[in-house]
Amino acid sequence: MSDHSFVTSLSWTGSTGTGYDVYAREHELAMAGDVVRASSAAAFLGDPFRPNPEQLLVAAASSCQLLSFLAVAARARLDVVDYRDEAVGHLLEGDRPMWVARIVLRPHITLGEPAPRAKVERLIEVAHRECFIAASLRSEIAIEPVLVGVAD
Template identity: 80%
Template sequence: MSAHTFTTSVAWAGSTATGYDDYSREHELTMASASVLASSDAAFLGDARLPNPEQLLVAAASSCQMLSFLAVAARARLDIVDYRDEAVGEMPEGERPMWVTRIVLRPQITLGNPAPRAKVERLVEIAHRECFIAQSVRSEIVLEPVLVGVTD
């Protein structure tokens, strides 16, 4: 059985000789042909204007949930016309070592044609179980969907 592989590269140049407070946190992430300038979180002396690894983790969980849901909805012949998510990752400072303990996904899903709420909620859960990212991380991933165009 073959395995899927996903490659990325990271590049940083500078000097840490001046100590923790003074080196640049900016680095370049490359995935396929897309390149993103990133940094550490501002709390760790990074540039708040740039994405950080924790945001990228939350974005990956959100994107994967959406793609998984659209796939299961399409297989179930549901007409999804809009999907938006405002996801939040939580990383408590009291945890040592620190880690993203919880990711809350709040997708707002709009249907083009009415469907039973229970059916759509079941498909949201199936998508969660099928999401590769959700199955790959130890963080709790909580789903709080808002469904528009469902019937009760």
């Protein structure tokens, strides 16, 4: 059995000595040579024009579902020609600690050749079970697909 590691690095400079309301939330994340400037969410005094950890979590779940679905579709000889997702994560503020309790994935999947709806829906479920990120989270992940090119 192999063990896989996924390395990122993070850097921040500033001073929290100025108080909670004014210290800089912007920081840099480096992954595989790319640098992303991130911040906390606007609700937590961050820069609304930079990605925040909650968005990165939702993006990871969305990306993993895409990659898992493409893999199972290819193995099943299903011709997927387009896949888009508008995903959203829901952070609950009532309980402490706060957490992203629910992630809704809304993949819009277009097939090049018609396939039975039941087959495509089953492959979406298989992909969800095979998604490493989904398996790593305690968040509920709901998938609400829109399918184009299926045979009913």
